[in-house]
Amino acid sequence: MVEHMKWWGWGRESVSFSHSDKPDLAPFVRTNIGLDITRPPAQPPAFADLTIPAPTLPEPLRAALVAAVGAEHVHTDAHMRVVHAYGKSLRDLVRIRNADLGRLPDAVVYPDGEQAARAVLAAALDADAVVIPFGGGSNISGSLEAPRAETRPVISVDLGRLDRVLEIDADARLARIQAGALGPHLEEQLNAQGWTLGHFPDSFSHSTLGGWIATRSSGMQSDKYGDIAEITRAVRVVTPAGVLATRPVPSQSTGPSVREMILGSEGRLGIITEATVQVHRVPEQRVILGYFFPTWDDALVAMREIAESEASPTVTRVSDANETRFSFATRKKGSLASGLVSAGLKQYLRRVRNYDLDAMCLSFIGFEGTPTHVKAQRKLVGEIVGRHGGICVGTGPGQLYDQKKFDTPYIRDFLLGQGAVADVSETSASWSQLGPLYRGVVARANKAFAEIGVDGWIMCHLSHSYHSGACLYFTFAYASPVTLEAIEGYDTVKSAIQQGFLDLAGTLSHHHAVGVEHAPWLDDDISPAGVTLLSALFDGIDPGHNLNPGKII
C-alpha cells in the first residue's frame, strides 16, 4: 500500500523537529518573535475527535469505479478521505489543527495504469463527479481541496500505484517514468542503472513526478538540471477528449506547445499518467561549498556574475543576513557547522576582512562532474566570489545543509505546536529588479506585521539562477494563537508579500503554482487576456468543470 504523510502535518509520524539539540534556537526565537519554544507543545487533535461526514457516492458510480480499479483500490474510509483532502499549506495545517476539514473527497481510487485511469475518468464524467488527481499531497497552494460548496461526488485519484521507471533510452538520455513515482523511489530506480533525474525539491521525499509537472516544480539543483518544465520532454495525459500524448523530441514547431499547457495544469486538464524526462549519468563527484559574503548586495552581484560566467554550478544559493543568523541558530551542538563561526573565524572576518557580522550572508554553491571539471568550476566561482569580498569556508557547512535539507520541513509543525505561524512566498524577477524587489517586500511584510500587531520575522534566500534573473524565496514567522482567526492575520501578511511581488516586477510564484492561494494575483501576472485564454482552454477540454474545479482560475 502507498505510504502517505501524517494527516495533520509534514512527513512521517516517526520524525519530528526538536530544539533540544540546538542550544541557540530557543534564545533566538525568544529575541526575534517573543516566543518561548521550550514549553510543552500543543498537540494536534486526535483523529477520533474529528467529525467526518459520510461519503456521498451513488451506487452506480461506486460500481463503475470498482470495475475500473478493483474493489480493494476504492477507499471510502475516514482516514483515506482526510489524507487526500488537502495539501500542506499553512492554511491547511491551521485548519486541520482546528478540525476544520472542508469538503472531503467521497472516495479515493488507485488506478494501476492508463487504462484504469481512463475508466475512472469516464465513470466520473458519466456521473458528473469531480476528479482531483493526487500525487504526494505536498503542495502549498491549495491545489487539492474540493470547493466547500461542491455538491457533486468528489473522487480523489491517487497515482501512487504508478511508480515505475518504465524504460531508459541511453543515447537520448530520456526515461519514461510513471507519474505517481515519489522522489526517492524514482531516484532509487534510476540510480540503480547509473542515472539521475537531478530534480530535488525540498519536498522530494513526499512529492511525485506527476505533482512536480502539474505544479511546475523546481529543485535545488535546477541551475544545472533545469526546472521540471525543462526536464519534462513529453507527457501522457488522460483527458475528457481522450489520451493526450506528446512526442519526446528535442524541439518542435507544432503551434502553441501542448506539453507546456500540461505543465502547471494542476489537474485541470486531465490525469498525467506518464512522462518522458531528461536524465543524466550520476556524477563522479558532487561538492557543495559554503561561502560568506560581507553583505546581501555583494552576494547578489556575485550570483549574477556567476550566472553570466562560463561556470556552471548545480546550486547557487545565498541567504540574506536574517536567514544567515537563523542558520547559525539552528546548528547542532558539536556539529560540523558549529565551527563555522568559531571565535577565530569571526575575528578574522571582522578584523582582517572588515565584515559587519550582523550583515554577512551565508551561501552554498554546488558543483558536479568529473574531478577536473569540478576543480575548474570551483576556481572560476572562487575568483568571482573573491572579487565581491566573499570567502570560501569549505565543504563542512555544505555537507550539513545537504544532509538536513529534507528534515527542515518538519520545523513548521513544531512552530505551530509552540504557537507560531510560519510560511513561505517565492517569486522570480530579473537581475535588475531583484534588489528593489527584495527591499520592497521586506518593508511591506514589516508593515503588515505592524498592522496585525505582531513582532514578525522575515528572511530570504536567492536560489535557482537563470541568464536573466533568479528566484527569491521569503520565509516569515510570528507568534500567534493557532486558531482559525490566525488565518486572517496570515492573509494580511501573505497578501502584502504577494502584492509586493506583483508591484515590484516579480511573478506570483516561481515554483509553488497557483492553486487557490495565488489565484487572486493571476490577472495582474499574466494579464486579463491571458486569464481569458486559460479559461477557454479549461472550458474547452472540460466543459462540465469536473476536473479539479476552482484551481488556477
Ligand code: FAD
Ligand atoms: P500534490 O500536492 O498531490 O498535487 C499538486 C497539484 O498537482 C494538484 O492540483 C493535483 O491535482 C495535481 N496533480 C498531482 N499529480 C497529478 C497527476 N498525476 N496528474 C495531474 N495532476 C496532478 N515545490 C517545489 O517545486 N520545490 C521545492 O523545493 C518545494 N519544497 C517544498 C517544501 C515543503 C515543506 C512543502 C510543504 C512543499 C514544497 N514544495 C516545493 C511544494 C510541493 O512539494 C510541490 O508543489 C510539488 O510539486 C507537489 O507535488 P505532489 O506530488 O505532492 O502533488
